Amino acid sequence: MSFRRRRSNRVRPFTFTGGRTRSRHPLMVQTLVSTSEPGQEPPGTLMPESIKIYRLCRETRSLAEVSAELNIPLGVTQVLVSDLAEQDLVYIHPTITGSSPSENQVLERALRGLERLFQ
Amino acid sequence: MVSNDFSSDGKSNRKKMSSKIVIAGGFGAGKTTLVSSVSEIPPVTTEAVMTEASIGHDDTSITPDKKTTTVAMDFGRITIDDELVMYMFGTPGQARFWFMWDDLVRGAVGAVVVVDCRRLADSFDAVDYFETNKRIPYIVALNRFEGRLEYTTEQVREALEVSPEVPIIDFDARHRGSGGEVLKTLLRYALEHNRAGETVA
Amino acid sequence: MRKILIVGAGHAGLHLAHGLLTEGYDVTVITGQSSMEIRSGKPSISQFTFPTALEYERKFELDFWSALSPQIREQKLALFQEGTPVTSIRGRSHPGNGYAVAVDRRVKMADWLEFFEDRGGKVVIHGVTVTDLDYFSRMFELIIVAVGHGELGQLFDHDTSRFSGTRPRALAQAYAYDLWPPHEGESENIGWFGVTEEAGNVMLVPILTQEGPAHNLLLVDKKGGPMDAWPDRPGPEEQLRRMKDLMRQYAPDFFERAKDARLVDGRSTLIEDLTPQVRNPVGRLPSGGLAVGMADVVVTMDPFVGQSWNNSTRCAEAYLESIIEHGDKPFDEAFMVRAFDRFWEFGRDNQIWAEFASTMVEQALPEHIMNVVGAAVQYQEVADRWIQGWDCPSDFKHWMFDPEVARSYIADVRAHNAG
Structure with missing residues (x-):
């Protein structure tokens, strides 16, 4: 008797809530961010960098754009945006990765868009 | 400064979503040229400082002197419509900073490896990266410097060990229309790739 | 609560992250791979969780696999x-x-990372550069670097004063x-x-x-x-x-x-x-900020003895105790060195044993070691003590390495077995 391949023997991961937690669904450089209540002033308890992000994202921007415009390194921008999102101060937009067939419609839309733009 | 063409109008703006294409390739192969020819904004460059030991990491006989290297990557943007924005990210020229590639490749729709036919070997690392981890679909785009190609696509496929199903096309990175063709080819291939995945599943 | 950043979601970093979170600290983990990417990635050098380390994991409810694993008794x-x-x-x-149990790193780290976030920890998935770290040193009270590979390891210089047997x-x-x-x-x-x-x-x-x-x-x-x-x-x-x-x-x-x-x-x-080696645990950032390295960032061991996770668990425990004891005082260089030295009492013994165990029959064995081998073959209690050294390598110096100590130990075993 020895360890062999068995169909029933798969290890179940500890938990699989499938929630949009960062360890499973990370923020990415192209992820769009916008301030949840663009009309409001940022809470005074925020760090100066976070206040700048809050103000900047009154117009939707990608993480990479936030990083470039405020001259904050990408990794730091990720941490700050992640904290703002956790406090519901910014909204994280969906990204289209093309990895699931359900996104094919959007990919097709992107392709049609490119065909229009680059005739 | 990055200009922002697409307007925001409160919560309806939440429908906005983004996607990303990675532009990889050897140093000077034409990545930045491609990004700038198709982008609606001038390419934006972000930089990061890396430390490097100036002698081999495993050589413990001497304390290595540390030096720093600046790694740059640039990106551009295409607004497809009111709700969809596509970004193009160029990978850093130094192929050894793989962890930065991972951040760029994560969640990308696909990648283009730009190849300078005069220096095929410079593109090997990039092709190898996408062939090995197979995370996202990629195509190879041969940059036609001075209007001519030194090799046929099949010669390039063999030299760079590109899988048979991966499209190889030629283009001119300086021309907007030609760059656009590259992006369209990638998206068509990504869609095919997805549909093939669907039937298997 | 004090804000702590852990760079790298490896065995040491995540054990410490769970410990600090349990103690009420504001902990952020930043790492280059999502849990999905860990699961679908390449394997790493496999390691064990020995009985004492397993107890440390159970303290933070981190042992998910004992019931599913082959148990190495x-x-x-x-x-x-x-x-x-x-x-x-x-x-x-x-x-x-x-x-003891051995669990594929991809299973264990992915589960620990997800569990950390599920119980309230903050996770950010992004590769970290020195530029980021420099900035982070103004945002966090303490930065702990827990990624063994990659360019951040270069922040920590080799330290031949702590260990020199490199090969x-x-x-x-x-x-x-x-x-x-x-x-x-x-x-x-x-x-x-x-x-x-x-x-x-x-x-x-x-x-x-x-x-x-x-x-x-x-x-x-x-x-x-x-x-x-x-x-x-x-x-x-x-x-x-x-x-x-x-x-x-x-x-x-x-x-x-x-x-x-x-x-x-x-x-x-x-x-x-x-290459087995030891580095200086304190890394200095360009702007003058400090970061402390842990476990395999600082200590690389011969993998044959499978002790790298034992090191990382002990290092995480030593850092956790040091951080708690330190209260509200600033985390300065002296603190970092003290925290590492607290671990190094174990780490040094482990490093010495790993070198010994992995090279022991390359040359003729010294006489006292030959005698210990003979006694281990003859007396079960000696064999057990040898094998239990995997759990706590610090024990070897108390009975094996020194010729005089080994002689007296064997004499003692013989005497009570005869009696």
């Missing part, structure tokens, strides 16, 4: 020397009912099925360790992989040694074939068990070079 050390029959020392992993190693590892027990009725869950006079060392242990229980085969030799058959970086099947060949030649008992071995899947093999 016994280990065997075999010495293969030219012209002599194989000498075997076989003992129990723990004096009580404890056992590059080459290793090959494979997860496989169909490793038979040596004979009918024998358990397949015994950890086998073999040291060879002519070549390097072999390890064959049961492990919990993503596909369920299997075995892990590991060959370690000095770089350029007979078991360093990997300069051309062969593919998985060829690697396994060569591993079998090497075992046939240098450790035939292992070959007998492994001759039919089949890889678990296409991502079951690993080839790596490493």
